[in-house]
Amino acid sequence: MASQVTFIGAGNMAGAIIGGMIESGFAADAITATSPDDAVLAPLRERLGIHTATDNAAAVAEADVVVLAVKPQIMRQVCEGLRDAAQARRPLIVSVAAGLPAETLERWLGGELPVVRCMPNTPSLVGAGAAGLYANARVDEAQRRLATELMEAVGLVEWVDDEALLEAVTAVSGSAPAYFFLMFEAMEEAGVRLGLPADTARRLAMQTAFGAAKMAMASDKPPAELKRNVMSPGGTTERAIEHLEQAGLRTALAEAMEACAARAREMADELGRD
Structure with missing residues (x-):
């Protein structure tokens, strides 16, 4: 994969996915992680050799894929701060936040964007995860393959055609x-x-x-x-x-x-x- 991937958020799940990506052959210099606190970013930067940034919008401006990995409670604020950059760049959006519908994320980001929702689980932290994925109508086949590759870096991936089925995924594997x-x-x-x-x-x-x-x-x-x-x-x-x-x-x-x-x-x- 040659795509530039930016992770908005640098917590445990983001770190697990990034580590799995690098182990599976993704170039570290094609990955950026962001956080308002550089102390959070420093261990990822030093351990994995990725780029880091404290400016979300600037990192999104260079991204082909944006992985939203922040808490659901602050997602609206984060997305609205990314709106202009996302509309200019129009990357694939991959959300690993629980509970937020693709339509809501798309609206907060300004609309008309390809969005993949992912319901991972905590064994992803040890490379043994199980994730359910759903794509909105704007996601093309190449983007579906890319989202699959990202999440297969930390475990099993299963796609669902109906977004409501992510609630069942939460019950079967997420929780x-x-x-x-x-x-x-x-x-x-x-x-x-x-x-x-x-x-x-x-x-x-x-x-x-x-x-x-x-x-x-x-x-x-x-x-x-x-x-x-x-x-x-x-x-x-x-x-x-x-x-x-x-x-x-x-x-x-x-x-x-x-x-x-x-x-x-x-x-x-x-x-x-x-």
Whole structure:
């Protein structure tokens, strides 16, 4: 890729994506990150060799791609400050901020711009992310490929054709690392009650989750079949699964994900208001 990419914001997610881009072959001198605080920029500049700037508009004036990586609560102020530069340059806009519709971002930036919304998750910080992407009608195929390359630098990318489905992505992957952390917490507590040291129970639970995910990703079998393959009739796993089913695990998880998606819709309404 020869495109010039500017990150507005230099927090953890921006740093993870930039690091992944460079590891995947993107030239450091084609990347700029901005922040009002040079102390935030200095570690990225020194560690990764990228350009940095404290002037957002000046950095956008040279960009082919602008990645909006600031908190949703300040996004309007940031976008309005970029409006003139964005309208003059007309770059691809990629937003990694939760809850803000593409139409809202486009309007704040002056209109008629190609916008990709991305819902990443925190495992992107270790190169194992999962992101859902949506493109507005102004994004062309070359720009879709470029957005894919940017986000594949830190993990899996899945495109959705309906922006509303990003709420489902939030429920399935965006917020989901916390579901698994809760499971690790509960398994550690149960392991301690069964007599294991806490650190032993924690390591066993996390490694088992890693192994199960790796097996599932390497297999073309559905999870239901993989589950059955672990369960011997009358055995220990079957007994455990029966208890989880009787306790309503499926219902609780479905209701939690529905609540997550509903809150994503609420946040979109709240943040997108004029």
